[in-house]
Amino acid sequence: xxxxxxEQNLLQQFSCMGTTxxxxxxxxxxxxxxxxxxxxxxxxFLDMNNWNLQAxxxxxxxxxxxxxxPNMTLVQDVTIGEGESVPPQTSFVKTWKVANxxxxxxxxxxxxxxxxxxxxxxxTAVPVAPLNPGEVTDISVDMNSPSLPxxxxxxxxxxxxxxxxxxxxxxxxxxxxxxxxLALTQQLTHFNALGSVIPIGSHFNPFAAQNVGRPxxxxxxxxxxxx
Numbered sequence: 001x002x003x004x005x006x007e008q009n010l011l012q013q014f015s016c017m018g019t020t021x022x023x024x025x026x027x028x029x030x031x032x033x034x035x036x037x038x039x040x041x042x043x044x045f046l047d048m049n050n051w052n053l054q055a056x057x058x059x060x061x062x063x064x065x066x067x068x069x070p071n072m073t074l075v076q077d078v079t080i081g082e083g084e085s086v087p088p089q090t091s092f093v094k095t096w097k098v099a100n101x102x103x104x105x106x107x108x109x110x111x112x113x114x115x116x117x118x119x120x121x122x123x124t125a126v127p128v129a130p131l132n133p134g135e136v137t138d139i140s141v142d143m144n145s146p147s148l149p150x151x152x153x154x155x156x157x158x159x160x161x162x163x164x165x166x167x168x169x170x171x172x173x174x175x176x177x178x179x180x181x182l183a184l185t186q187q188l189t190h191f192n193a194l195g196s197v198i199p200i201g202s203h204f205n206p207f208a209a210q211n212v213g214r215p216x217x218x219x220x221x222x223x224x225x226x227x
Contacts, residue, residue, distance in 0.1 A: 045060045070105075070160070074097075074098055085177040087176070088146065089144065100133055112139055149176050
């Protein structure tokens with residue numbers, strides 16, 4: 001069966017259901033359209049079409065055909081590399097290096113959004129400064145490891161101010177283990193970079209943002225991407 005025929009059959013089935021449950025309609029729209037639509041965007045198109053599923057999907061694809069989304073590619077994971085683990089109930093910073101590999105500047109108000117898995121952060125959205133084509137930047141999120149050892153996955157995506165996802169899906173794949181050293185490694189690395197002695201008993205925050213969100217041109221960062 002062709003994809004278009006399959007979608008048409010699904011739409012007919014959902015129309016026959018005659019449901020007025022908004023949560024069900026939002027779920028079905030996202031299932032048909034794909035991961036590029038979050039709940040608020042699905043709700044917007046359904047509400048605009050009086051909660052008619054078929055009309056909302058048609059409106060969404062019509063909108064997508066006339067509004068080009070930005071581009072983003074993941075360059076590398078800056079923190080939490082292979083073999084690193086975090087102790088249970090420990091604060092750490094997850095950082096990704098990303099680039100605008102498209103032709104258009106990211107719009108003001110773009111943000112990194114949590115979209116699935118286990119949310120290890122204190123928030124579900126992190127503001128990101130606009131990037132011009134060819135620029136790269138580091139995006140950092142403060143996170144906390146769960147209390148139980150194990151493997152945890154958390155999925156994040158860039159989004160426009162109206163909630164449309166764009167670019168690569170980026171992941172946190174976290175190993176939580178007794179004796180994990182990542183948090184200590186981050187602290188020592190930070191103080192070594194500052195040339196400081198770690199203060200005993202101090203409440204100083206070693207993870208305070210320094211240059212997070214400051215864009216750089218892709219060719220200027222080549223030397224750091226392999227580190």
